Amino acid sequence: MYPESIRNLIESFKRLPGIGEKTAERLTFSMINFSKEELTNFSNSIQELRDKIGKCQICGNICEGDVCNICENQNRNKKMIFVVEKEKDVFIFEKLGIFNGTYHVLGSLISPLEGINPEDINLSSLKRRILNEDVEEVILALKPSIEGETTMQYIKKILEDTSVKVSKIATGIPLGADMEYIDTLTLELALEERKNIS
């Protein structure tokens, strides 16, 4: 019923996460009133993403070029590797500005239920980095879920024969949260991982 070019754009929007038919229609129709220049910019930025953005050959983070600017930076501490699930996580931790090591982006978590096995995620290059570089500590910053725990256990296991220290970031009650709204598993973990007050 819609003209074909409208239909095509609606379909493209529907590929994005959390965007269904209604939202895709609303976004498409809002663009009818964009200027030619705005539409050109939008289209060009998607082409740029396609043509310029690749994955860092060392850590798997997104970058323009072969190696990302964190891996390239000689001032970063190459002895520490911060393992995260997604590219976005790198920017979240970088914004904090408290970590000076390097990253390793897995791309996904191990999830047998979804058919994601260890060989499907960016793990072999992590092992290679640890064997070839002088790495002292691997910090796992994966989300505390079944998939996250499985992945952390797996990484721990494949690094057993190396001398590298493997740690994970703490789970517990987030600051300012109301106990009422915290799930039971988090409460259990927070209790289990309790610390002495010094």
Place this chain on the structure above:
Amino acid sequence: MYPESIRNLIESFKRLPGIGEKTAERLTFSMINFSKEELTNFSNSIQELRDKIGKCQICGNICEGDVCNICENQNRNKKMIFVVEKEKDVFIFEKLGIFNGTYHVLGSLISPLEGINPEDINLSSLKRRILNEDVEEVILALKPSIEGETTMQYIKKILEDTSVKVSKIATGIPLGADMEYIDTLTLELALEERKNIS
């Protein structure tokens, strides 16, 4: 902090209604894992929108070409014009499949507060259509708001010197709605516009 091509795409997404920084980031990062082909399709569909979609010279609806397929269709009743605010509204009423007349898309409603005056919306061509074509009835289907009412009153006024009949679609309680959640103005209007039960 993000590579420039990522930043550009985030900015483009932020131009869309209801999309802020966080959502724009999430959408952009999800596209990193799109195939080259999907990215090309997305970019092309925006270019198609830019190059192919224009406004119908008669009714103001979107179309590929000079005149939309509703205005072009000889089987539509040219004696009735259904006046709507937005392009999208045409498709909403067309989906119902109960109206066989033609449309007229204003593009916006009169809103002195936002600086939108009668001359800023697609009104002069409506008057011209009524003077030149053999129109019998103009049905106003604008939303019941201050802007909608102002626009309807204005249209009624500029058509006073013609013989055309001007009607508007009914306001009232929507089917299945709980009285509790209906605003007071709608309740007042529903009471005012009550009908005898025959």
